[in-house]
Amino acid sequence: GTPAATGATNLQTGATQLAGGLGQAQTAAQTASSGAQQLATQLPGLVSGLGDLQSGATQLQAGADKLQAGLTSGSKSLQDGATQVQSGAQKLAQGAASAQAGAQKAVTGAQQLAQGSRQVQSGAQSLQTGARSLADNTRKAAQGAQTLAGGAKDFQAGVNTLADGNEKIKAALGQITTKLPAQKDLNSLNSGGKTLASSARQLADGAASLESGTRTLKNGTGDLLDGAQKLTDGLNELHDKVPASIEQLGGDPTGLAESVQVRTTNFADVPNNGNAFAPYFIALALWVGATMTTFIFPYLLLPESGRQTRQAARVARKLTQPLLIVLGQAIIVVIGVRLMGVQFATPGQVILTTLAGSVTFLLVILALNLLIGPAGRILALVLLIVQLAASGGSYPVELSNPFFQTLHNVIPVTDVINALRHAMFGAFEGQYWTFMGRMGVVALISLTVALLSRRRWVYTDDRNFRSPIITDVG
Known part of the structure; x- marks a missing residue:
């Protein structure tokens, strides 16, 4: 008994350790399942973002190509415009010089005319002042044209630098597009x-099932340990007793047998x-006796x-004579x-049962005749044949088919047979008046x-109604 108990104890200890290890395995499996679920949740977004990045890189490269073409065209147009502005500024400077010379001549002429008229002198002075202002503004315009020409050169240099940077961006975008994963790789x-x-979910479920089985094993091991201890105690008690x-034993062996x-x-x-x-x-x-009265007496004929x-x-009137006959x-x-x-176990009950059964049968047959006419006596004979099989008098009704088993509980012959079995042999104890009551209801x-x-x-x-014996309408 002691080695069995020791082995059961060791088995329980091992089951406890196995349950602890399985609990840790389940926790790790659940953590892996959670991480895998988060990865599965974020993967569609990552795949979508990579697809958008690839599409954006393609669009950016196309835009860079268009920008480079536009910059080249705009730079050329700007250079042409700057050249035209420089040329115009030079012409404007020449015109200003000519205007200044003309103004000097006008001043000289005005001085000569000043002597002739005060009004002309005043206009000449105004003209002189305007000419000087025109000369100053012309010089400023020439200086602005020169500054504009220098800015145009600086702008041309910036456009060239921008074009170089655009080429570098285009090359970098090409490298990015090459290194991005293909769509089939993203799908995989x-x-x-x-x-x-x-798989992580399945692993977590399997770990949970394994942990549940381990707990069951642990509990069963405890029961086994208890049973082993009880077995040991019982064997010890049996050994002692x-x-x-x-x-x-003394006595006769035949009597003992x-x-x-x-x-x-x-x-x-x-x-x-x-x-x-x-x-x-x-x-x-x-x-049969009650049915035969329908062939003797005209049940339907009256004076x-x-x-x-x-x-x-x-x-x-129709019941009187047939009733006396059946009684x-x-x-x-x-x-x-x-x-x-x-x-006869109870002769009085035998007599009462036969009298009550005869009256019941006669009333059933009379009702059939008054309800459906002469065909009622034929139906009474048909019911006789049906009740032979359904009454359970010759063999148990449980051996019949369900149709006869159903009829067994409603036909009057069944109650008469059961009541007679009680009166003659004492069967169906306590149910005699139940059978008689059902006959009374029928x-x-x-x-x-x-x-x-x-x-x-x-x-x-x-005058024609004389004999009670059956007639053609009986």
């Missing part, structure tokens, strides 16, 4: 990231098959004087069965149908 990177995230020697005798008690004992079939054939005989009577009186046949059947040696329903069926009566002249 995106697909690999998704696969990595999915088993006697060293066993005393031999047959120390118990089986005693069988039969409930509702039936001596033979004849007695067992008696309730079944009694019920069928009562039904003309019967038109003035109530329906209840007509029904009572008489019930007594005869009971006496005949008893004379044949069939036992009898009451049949009587109600008979009282409500008025259209099947056939009336004949009172």
Whole structure:
């Protein structure tokens, strides 16, 4: 027992350590799964950004080409314009010099004219002042034209520098475009990231399942340890309580071999098959007797004087003679069965059951005749055949198909057979009055149908209504 307990303890310790290691593995797997999921989440944005960068680089290179072409064209146009401005400034300087000379001449002429008229002298002075201002402005324009020409040269140098920088940008963009990953590589990177995230999730799930199984193993190891300890205790107790020697039993070996005798008690004992079939054939005989009255008495024929009577009186008139006959046949059947040696556990109940069954059967058959006419007696014979199979009198109804099992619970012959089995053999203890009550319900329903069926009566002249024996309309 002790090695088993020690082994179970070691197994539990190992299971605990395995559970701790698996917990750490699960934590690492979850961390890897989280990182892979973040990578899978950011990869689409990275792929999209790289695609945008590649597209922007292409557009920037195209723009640089256009800018270089425009700068070249603009520089040439600007150089031409600067040359034209310089030429114009030179012409303006020459014109200013000519104007200055002319102004000097005008001053001389004005001095000569000053002697002739004061007004001309005043205008000449104004003209002289304007000429001097014109000369000064002309000199300033010449200086500005020279400054503009120098700025045009500086601008041309800046344009050349810009063109060189544009060439360097174009070359750098070409290198960037070459080093960017291809679109298929980006797609592969995106697909690999998704696969990595999915595998990380599966790894985390597997680690969780493994941890759960380890906990189960740990718990089972504890149970195993407890069981091993109990087994050890039980073996020790068994070892302590088993006697060293066993005393031999005394007595007769035959008596010991047959120390118990089986005693069988039969409930509702039936001596033979004849007695067992008696309730079944009694019920069928009562039904046949009630059916035969429809072939003897005209159930539907009444004299003309019967038109003035109530329906209840007509029904009572048709029931009187057949009722006496079926009650008489019930007594005869009971006496005949008893004379044949069939036992009666409760003779009074046997008589009551046969009388009640005869009345119930007669009311059912009368209701059929008053409801559907002469075809009612044919339907009564059909019901006899159906009840042979559905009543459960010859073999258990559970062996029949579901159709007969359903009919078994509603046909009146079933209740008569069960009530007779109780009265004759004591079967169905405590259910006798249940069977009798159900027969009473069937009898009451049949009587109600008979009282409500008025259209099947056939009336004949009172003088022709003599014999109660059946006629053509019976």
